[in-house]
Amino acid sequence: AQSVSQHNHHVILSEAASLELGCNYSYGGTVNLFWYVQYPGQHLQLLLKYFSGDPLVKGIKGFEAEFIKSKFSFNLRKPSVQWSDTAEYFCAVNANSGYSTLTFGKGTMLLVSP
Amino acid sequence: SQTIHQWPATLVQPVGSPLSLECTVEGTSNPNLYWYRQAAGRGLQLLFYSVGIGQISSEVPQNLSASRPQDRQFILSSKKLLLSDSGFYLCAWSVNYGYTFGSGTRLTVV
Numbered sequence: 001a002q003s004v005s006q007h008n009h010h011v012i013l014s015e016a017a018s019l020e021l022g023c024n025y026s027y028g029g030t031v032n033l034f035w036y037v038q039y040p041g042q043h044l045q046l047l048l049k050y051f052s053g054d055p056l057v058k059g060i061k062g063f064e065a066e067f068i069k070s071k072f073s074f075n076l077r078k079p080s081v082q083w084s085d086t087a088e089y090f091c092a093v094n095a096n097s098g099y100s101t102l103t104f105g106k107g108t109m110l111l112v113s114p
Numbered sequence: 115s116q117t118i119h120q121w122p123a124t125l126v127q128p129v130g131s132p133l134s135l136e137c138t139v140e141g142t143s144n145p146n147l148y149w150y151r152q153a154a155g156r157g158l159q160l161l162f163y164s165v166g167i168g169q170i171s172s173e174v175p176q177n178l179s180a181s182r183p184q185d186r187q188f189i190l191s192s193k194k195l196l197l198s199d200s201g202f203y204l205c206a207w208s209v210n211y212g213y214t215f216g217s218g219t220r221l222t223v224v
Contacts, residue, residue, distance in 0.1 A: 006157075034213070044158075044204060044215040090158060101148070101173070102206075102213055106157030 002027035002093050006105035013081050013112050021076040021108050023065075023091030030096040033074040035065055036104075039087045047089070050074065051096070061085070083114045117141060120205045120216030127223055133178075133192040135219050137205030140186065145207040147188040149180055152202040152218075161203075164188060195223045 007022035025031060035047040048059025055067040065076045074091060091105040117140045127133060139145055149161040160173045162180035170180050177196050181189045188205060200223045205216040 036215075043217050046213070092158075101160050101163050102208070103160070104150075104158035 002031065002095055002100075002103050004091050004093050004103055004105035006089075006091050006108050008108050009106065010109045011111070013110070015083055015112055015114055016080050017112075019076070019078040019081045019085070019110070021089055021091075021110070023074045023076065023105060024072050025074065025091075025093045026072060027093065027095055031093050032096050033065070033067060034092040034102070035059065035063070035074070035076050036090040036092060037087045038090070038107075044090070047076070081110075081112050083112050086110060086112045118205060118207055118214055118216045120219060122219060123217065124220045125222070127195050127221065129197055129223055130194045133190070133195050133199070133221070135190040135203055135205075135221075137188045137190075137216055138186055139188075139207045142186070142207065142209055144185060145209050147182060148206040148208070148213075149178075149188065149190050150204040150206060150215075152204060154201075158204065162190070197223050199223050 003026045005024045033050040036044050037047045038044045047063050048057050048065055050057045050067045058064045063078050065074050067074050088107045088109050090107045092102050094100040094102045120137045147164045150158045151161050152158050162170055162172055164170050164182045167182055167185055177199060178192050200221055203219045206213050
């Protein structure tokens with residue numbers, strides 16, 4: 001079974017600072033990778049996903065993530081955060097073989113101060 | 115368009131009382147359906163998933179059960195709630211690896 005590790009449980013940044021949230025997974029086969037975001041009081045929303053192809057994936061709201069297969073990593077980045085990026089971010093993975101459920105990391109709470 | 119409805123949004127229940135949370139999906143057929151729980155500091159934990167009517171798989175042993183009486187309906191139940199059942203419950207559906215989540219139910223067991 002796959003597992004996901006998110007390194008930071010809480011991150012505090014000032015507006016305009018750069019963001020990188022770490023995500024590592026463990027699984028021996030091919031995977032699909034996701035980043036979800038949950039803004040306060042709102043649904044879980046898909047930020048971006050990687051299935052195959054270019055390992056640098058661009059998502060909504062200026063976010064991007066890079067899949068580094070050799071490091072089993074899928075870190076989320078944004079060059080300049082805004083106050084409105086305050087939210088909880090979840091990395092998730094499922095195996096790209098047959099039926100597989102989505103496994104989430106424990107999440108990272110990002111607080112951006114104005 | 116495909117939508118997912120989950121209710122109620124919030125629920126406060128006494129210990130020992132029963133629970134029924136409902137999730138329905140529109141705009142898709144034969145989706146895979148999921149119940150996740152988000153407890154404070156513990157991320158999203160998969161509780162149950164279903165690949166078809168009457169087919170339920172449990173990921174973790176617990177005080178909860180799930181049923182899928184119709185293709186687009188997924189119900190989470192408990193006969194007697196425990197304090198530890200408090201949390202945020204999310205229903206989700208997927209087709210071809212794309213996942214869509216409901217708005218969630220905040221359950222507080224008192």
